[in-house]
Amino acid sequence: MKLIMAGILAGLLAATAARADEMVFTSWGGTTQEAQTKSWAAPFEASSGIKVLQDGPTDYGKLKAMVEGGSVAWDVIDVEMDFAIKAAKDGLLEPIDFNVVPKAGLDPRFTTDHAVGSFYYSFVLAWNKGAVSGEPAGWADMFDLTKFPGKRTFYKWSAPGVIEIALLADGVPADKLYPLDLDRAFKKLDTIKSEIVWWDSGAQSQQLIASGEAAFGQLWNGRVFALEQDGADVGVSWNQNMTAADVLVIPKGSKNKASAMKFLAAATSPKSQAMFAEASGYAPINTAAKAEMPADVVKSLPDAYVDGQINLDMNYWAENRDAIAERWYAWQAK
Amino acid sequence: MSGNLLHRPSILRRPDGIGGAFPALVLIILFFVVPVVGLLLRSVTEPVPGLQNYATLFGDGTYARVFFNTFLVATVVTAVTVVVAFPVAWMLAIMPPALGSIVFGIIILSMWTNLLTRTYAWMVLLQRTGVINRTLMDIGLISEPLPLINNLTGVTIGMVYIMLPFMILPLVGTLRAIDPMTLRAAALCGASPFDAFRRILLPLSLPGIAAGGLMVFVMSLGYFVTPTLLGGTSNMMLAAMIAQMIQSLLNWGLGSAAAFILLLVTMALYALQLRLVGAKRTTGGI
Numbered sequence: 077m078k079l080i081m082a083g084i085l086a087g088l089l090a091a092t093a094a095r096a097d098e099m100v101f102t103s104w105g106g107t108t109q110e111a112q113t114k115s116w117a118a119p120f121e122a123s124s125g126i127k128v129l130q131d132g133p134t135d136y137g138k139l140k141a142m143v144e145g146g147s148v149a150w151d152v153i154d155v156e157m158d159f160a161i162k163a164a165k166d167g168l169l170e171p172i173d174f175n176v177v178p179k180a181g182l183d184p185r186f187t188t189d190h191a192v193g194s195f196y197y198s199f200v201l202a203w204n205k206g207a208v209s210g211e212p213a214g215w216a217d218m219f220d221l222t223k224f225p226g227k228r229t230f231y232k233w234s235a236p237g238v239i240e241i242a243l244l245a246d247g248v249p250a251d252k253l254y255p256l257d258l259d260r261a262f263k264k265l266d267t268i269k270s271e272i273v274w275w276d277s278g279a280q281s282q283q284l285i286a287s288g289e290a291a292f293g294q295l296w297n298g299r300v301f302a303l304e305q306d307g308a309d310v311g312v313s314w315n316q317n318m319t320a321a322d323v324l325v326i327p328k329g330s331k332n333k334a335s336a337m338k339f340l341a342a343a344t345s346p347k348s349q350a351m352f353a354e355a356s357g358y359a360p361i362n363t364a365a366k367a368e369m370p371a372d373v374v375k376s377l378p379d380a381y382v383d384g385q386i387n388l389d390m391n392y393w394a395e396n397r398d399a400i401a402e403r404w405y406a407w408q409a410k
Numbered sequence: 411m412s413g414n415l416l417h418r419p420s421i422l423r424r425p426d427g428i429g430g431a432f433p434a435l436v437l438i439i440l441f442f443v444v445p446v447v448g449l450l451l452r453s454v455t456e457p458v459p460g461l462q463n464y465a466t467l468f469g470d471g472t473y474a475r476v477f478f479n480t481f482l483v484a485t486v487v488t489a490v491t492v493v494v495a496f497p498v499a500w501m502l503a504i505m506p507p508a509l510g511s512i513v514f515g516i517i518i519l520s521m522w523t524n525l526l527t528r529t530y531a532w533m534v535l536l537q538r539t540g541v542i543n544r545t546l547m548d549i550g551l552i553s554e555p556l557p558l559i560n561n562l563t564g565v566t567i568g569m570v571y572i573m574l575p576f577m578i579l580p581l582v583g584t585l586r587a588i589d590p591m592t593l594r595a596a597a598l599c600g601a602s603p604f605d606a607f608r609r610i611l612l613p614l615s616l617p618g619i620a621a622g623g624l625m626v627f628v629m630s631l632g633y634f635v636t637p638t639l640l641g642g643t644s645n646m647m648l649a650a651m652i653a654q655m656i657q658s659l660l661n662w663g664l665g666s667a668a669a670f671i672l673l674l675v676t677m678a679l680y681a682l683q684l685r686l687v688g689a690k691r692t693t694g695g696i
Binding site (some may be wrong): 135136137138140166227232233234273274276287288289398401405406408409410 | 470471472475476479537538539560638642643644646651654656657658659660661662
């Protein structure tokens, strides 16, 4: 009996020892996580000898349960930036060790004490050329049912973007968006509500536009980029494109914190960021990455459309996330 | 009771103790009862101790609408499922056994196909540019696509399709147990086929309808995937709302309260069923 116990114990110890050079990366799946695996995890494994296991999709409820239950299975997580700011406040995240992760070059817009940028993107107006006559010029056209009839698609979840679009379309100047006038935004959205089809994943947004199921919509630029690569007949307007970001965080109590920090350093390096941007069409959060990229890819990034670009206010959203979400889902359910 | 048992071979003895059920019972207590109690506790302790989560749920128009939607969808789905399932079950009951087992196989096979796959297939069929709308427009029956998806119609079609086996199976059991001579007797006494159906077949098959109907209703109440994919945001049901609270909003107190109400309603319905139809017929029908 003692022997068996000793054997089990030894086995367990061996299992934990084997875990020492492993870590778990969690993201949203699909083409984005594939690009992250190829551009970040694979080179990192080769250079550090630390194995990166992939998991997903990101689930904020799971993250909270893991941290509260003291059994954290994820080491690096790709999350939305406004969530990261709030999660840091709620004590769910480890602070970033900037002695390991070089801060130089990181876009300060997407760097906080508890998060480094993963990638950033713009919401752009995209349309199916076969389903729309003429060219929508900006967000206001999405609310013009006579000039541009047909279904329009927007991001389903309560997140930075749609509220701002409605306010801009209603004539609010870009520099006066915050604090958000929710009443005004919902009133504007009411005018087209019956024509809205919601997308809840990037793949769905592509499918809706490519099939013409929705004539036009608010899409992530990387998804439009992928549609163009596939030869879909889509048009895109970068007018008042809106930036938001995903960031990488380490959950509090991560069992492989040291490896996770090293991973962050590698993933945010100019080279890794350049590789990912090229594969995904999303923009690098390391300002030195552009030097590593082909000129035609650089041209397709949100960086090339800074004129009139709007930075969605992540701090405002982090602060008001719950209150806005409550209104948002109540309005949607009506 | 114990006196009776002595005269029976042990294998035929009715298991009246919980001995045999012990492993299953431990599993259920460990992985269902304990977490459910934990859930109930969260609903009255988070974010602060008290009943405020329940007050929010009952006091807010949005949540009331979600509750209403949930019961509306479950009711509509159950009603349509009964109507569609009955003829199929009746055919199965009177079919030659060889043919019947083939049809049975087809029905069961659909249950074994992945739920997401089946739901996505419906999306492809039902959307504005989908197969159904395209065909109808091509042959000139309609000029504008019918709104078949992102609304109650889409949810009902998708869910009825998924629930059908759960209605058909108990119903076939009940219908097979009905003596066909009763129908012949009705006809001999001058009843029209409709009268025979209404006054003989329907009342006799009620236990099966009740058993299947309750199962479909209860499953529908907690359904998540199909309403999310085929419904619009105004068709939001409880399960989707709970998922949203737990996963995105991290409002576990409110999510737990909603989950607990769903559980209570489900158990109440089951108790009602037991009273109306009786425990034996309820479980015997399935």
